[in-house]
Amino acid sequence: MQLYISPGSPYARIVRIVVIEKKLSEKVEVIAAKTRTTDSPYYQINPSGRVPHLVCADGLALEDSGLISSYLDHLDGHPSFALPAGAPGLEARRVEALVRSTLDGLAVLGREKWRPINEQSPKIVLHETDRAKRLLNLWEQQISHPLFHGQLNMVQIVLGCTLGFADLIPDFSWRPNHPKLNVWFESISARPSFLATRPPMPK
Numbered sequence: 001m002q003l004y005i006s007p008g009s010p011y012a013r014i015v016r017i018v019v020i021e022k023k024l025s026e027k028v029e030v031i032a033a034k035t036r037t038t039d040s041p042y043y044q045i046n047p048s049g050r051v052p053h054l055v056c057a058d059g060l061a062l063e064d065s066g067l068i069s070s071y072l073d074h075l076d077g078h079p080s081f082a083l084p085a086g087a088p089g090l091e092a093r094r095v096e097a098l099v100r101s102t103l104d105g106l107a108v109l110g111r112e113k114w115r116p117i118n119e120q121s122p123k124i125v126l127h128e129t130d131r132a133k134r135l136l137n138l139w140e141q142q143i144s145h146p147l148f149h150g151q152l153n154m155v156q157i158v159l160g161c162t163l164g165f166a167d168l169i170p171d172f173s174w175r176p177n178h179p180k181l182n183v184w185f186e187s188i189s190a191r192p193s194f195l196a197t198r199p200p201m202p203k
Contacts, residue, residue: 003068004033004046004053008199010103010165011065012052017157018069020193022080028054028072066100069154081154095147096155102135103162110169114202129172136166140178148184152191160188168202 003019005012019028034040035049046053046063054062054071062068073079083089109128112120139159142148147155163185166174175182188194 001028002055003030006051010161013161013197014065015052015068016197017193099158105131113170140181143184
């Protein structure tokens, strides 16, 4: 299988962590794709140009970090990250959706802040900064939720990748005002799969 990624993409990092945690590194070839480049050869593989993108052994192509993670998790017939039935599964979906909303907003903010200053939209920067602060305040209050502790799950993986990405955004300092969240993040960041997928600083 071939997994196309961008080294700095938090969405690709989610899947890369699943690959490591599921001990699939020898079966999944990780390939850095050229994205946001005119006429990139990658667009012949994935016309949307987005990452992550998995080409399965049978040629089936999958996009979206949640879908790819679920596919890889079920390959051995013993899923580690499958959701429970009933109310616990609904709660896990609810929390993960809100964590992904946090990541989606930060991704927009990051793209905007990495533009030349004269090309940035102050309105977008303000809107996404305010949204990120609201959500990070929420997680500071709710980091004791059982889903953020115990056996590794997708909620933890997504939040860890979200906070790791937040660290890369220029002039966005989340740690001082969120001490409990920072302690949680430092702990999960020490996990080998997180260390192996640590994103590079943007150029």
